[in-house]
Amino acid sequence: MRNLMKTQSHVDFSDYTLIIPSVSVGNIPQLTIDLLITTYELERLSAIWHPAIVPCVGSDPYDSNKSDICTACELYLNEQLKLAVIQLRSTIEKKLALNFFNDLRDVILHLGFKCTFVLASSFDYELHNISGEKFYFLSNADCNDIMRNCSVKPLQPDMNGKYYLNGDGFAVKIYQVIQESTTCTLLVKYASEGDNRPDALMMLRRLSVVMGLKEPLDENIKCPSSWRFVFGGPPPQGLY
Amino acid sequence: MFGEIVEPCTRALIDEDEFDEFTEHAVGVPDWEGNAEPPDDIDYLIFIETERVKAFVQNCVLKEPAPVSKINNAGIEICIVDENKYFVIFSGKKNFTCNEITQLLEKWIKTAKYVCAITSESIYNYQNDNLQEKPTSLVKMLTSNNKNKALDYGILECPNLVTGLGASILTYCLLAGVKCNLYVIYVDTAPLDSLNMKSLLMLFSDLGISLKNTNISLTPASNLYM
Numbered sequence: 001m002r003n004l005m006k007t008q009s010h011v012d013f014s015d016y017t018l019i020i021p022s023v024s025v026g027n028i029p030q031l032t033i034d035l036l037i038t039t040y041e042l043e044r045l046s047a048i049w050h051p052a053i054v055p056c057v058g059s060d061p062y063d064s065n066k067s068d069i070c071t072a073c074e075l076y077l078n079e080q081l082k083l084a085v086i087q088l089r090s091t092i093e094k095k096l097a098l099n100f101f102n103d104l105r106d107v108i109l110h111l112g113f114k115c116t117f118v119l120a121s122s123f124d125y126e127l128h129n130i131s132g133e134k135f136y137f138l139s140n141a142d143c144n145d146i147m148r149n150c151s152v153k154p155l156q157p158d159m160n161g162k163y164y165l166n167g168d169g170f171a172v173k174i175y176q177v178i179q180e181s182t183t184c185t186l187l188v189k190y191a192s193e194g195d196n197r198p199d200a201l202m203m204l205r206r207l208s209v210v211m212g213l214k215e216p217l218d219e220n221i222k223c224p225s226s227w228r229f230v231f232g233g234p235p236p237q238g239l240y
Numbered sequence: 241m242f243g244e245i246v247e248p249c250t251r252a253l254i255d256e257d258e259f260d261e262f263t264e265h266a267v268g269v270p271d272w273e274g275n276a277e278p279p280d281d282i283d284y285l286i287f288i289e290t291e292r293v294k295a296f297v298q299n300c301v302l303k304e305p306a307p308v309s310k311i312n313n314a315g316i317e318i319c320i321v322d323e324n325k326y327f328v329i330f331s332g333k334k335n336f337t338c339n340e341i342t343q344l345l346e347k348w349i350k351t352a353k354y355v356c357a358i359t360s361e362s363i364y365n366y367q368n369d370n371l372q373e374k375p376t377s378l379v380k381m382l383t384s385n386n387k388n389k390a391l392d393y394g395i396l397e398c399p400n401l402v403t404g405l406g407a408s409i410l411t412y413c414l415l416a417g418v419k420c421n422l423y424v425i426y427v428d429t430a431p432l433d434s435l436n437m438k439s440l441l442m443l444f445s446d447l448g449i450s451l452k453n454t455n456i457s458l459t460p461a462s463n464l465y466m
Contacts, residue, residue, distance in 0.1 A: 024252055025250050025252055027252050046415075049339070049411065049412065051339040051343065052337065052339070053339060054337075055338050055403060055407035055408035056401045056402065057406075057407040057410050057411060057422065058396065058400055058402065059396055059400075060398065061399065067383075067395050069382050069410070069414065071414065072411065094262075095263075095265045095337075096265050096337060098262040099265060167250055169252065173262055193250055229367055
């Protein structure tokens with residue numbers, strides 16, 4: 001994969017769907033990617049390197065018994081499901097963001113992914129019509145029927161014809177860069193900040209149906225072990 | 241306004257309007273002073289990050305404080321400690337991102353037989369379910385090579401994350417197949433004192449780095465709360 005990653009296995013990505021999270025409100029896309037990795041048992045293929053990625057390292061967030069390390073940006077896949085996901089645990093340096101998007105698009109084209117999904121979330125106080133579901137999409141593929149069946153509404157442009165989402169990070173921009181060259185869909189959930197694990201669960205279910213995967217049953221959904229600390233560690237004993 | 245609490249709009253790592261405008265960014269030119277090419281024989285290449293560790297190294301370790309090489313616009317100084325042992329001291333980002341700085345030092349990293357990075361963090365940011373009382377200091381490590389048990393300080397547990405140049409170096413080494421350890425020193429106070437410096441002294445001793453003295457006089461950056 002050019003200079004972006006190093007892998008010893010040669011995978012034919014031509015039938016694969018790639019999912020990219022945008023760092024956005026409540027980190028819902030990243031939480032959804034966590035759930036995808038644990039629920040569908042995706043394996044880590046490689047770390048991804050780019051000057052734009054803000055580095056971070058830690059222990060394996062999915063298995064506390066392993067001594068593997070996780071890095072800021074990694075590619076996971078499930079060969080049976082033909083599913084590849086990028087997990088981004090930090091963010092992108094703004095000044096190099098465009099270079100990153102262009103390089104990522106080139107890699108997607110080079111590896112020949114069948115289609116790409118970009119996940120995003122946005123502040124729900126921006127919504128004027130709050131009836132019904134809070135999922136919206138933007139796509140250059142013919143997916144209106146399946147989206148309608150899943151109660152996902154098309155995203156509307158603003159008065160200037162531009163798509164704008166508040167708090168979506170780089171979602172709209174990366175969608176615009178990728179959709180110029182290949183099939184791409186942006187899936188957005190409007191949400192408020194708080195305990196966003198239920199939002200991630202909802203996005204996982206919706207995404208599974210949209211991608212044609214079997215919707216996971218409640219008992220089959222696995223949360224990563226790192227989610228124990230979603231509200232921080234235990235209080236210090238000195239308090240008592 | 242003084243006293244006003246400004247809450248970020250979201251806990252996600254984004255700023256409002258941050259990604260509204262995207263511009264093409266030209267790659268910066270590093271301003272090397274001294275030799276940009278590494279020597280042929282580097283046994284140890286040790287990256288030093290954060291003010292605490294940097295001040296300790298400059299006060300207690302470096303016999304020859306003048307760097308053999310530096311990148312002026314990247315906040316990098318490369319100093320020789322002992323024969324074939326080099327410190328890369330990072331003073332904070334200037335014109336380059338952490339990953340760009342790592343790429344600038346690519347040849348040095350690939351030449352070294354052993355790479356390690358030392359960084360520090362407040363112990364109050366350390367999360368561990370089993371730790372009832374937090375000690376004054378402790379050292380945790382992450383390694384690119386699981387079989388490397390030479391210095392066993394205990395693997396940094398999830399969900400603790402390390403950021404900065406050390407994280408970038410370890411990520412790069414993982415991809416490049418270079419052996420690298422990252423040590424994180426958790427300390428309870430911002431300026432080092434005789435108690436919380438113990439872990440740092442032990443680490444340097446274990447790395448085989450001799451100290452020129454331990455007579456440290458680290459001046460706090462601020463007199464607030466003194």
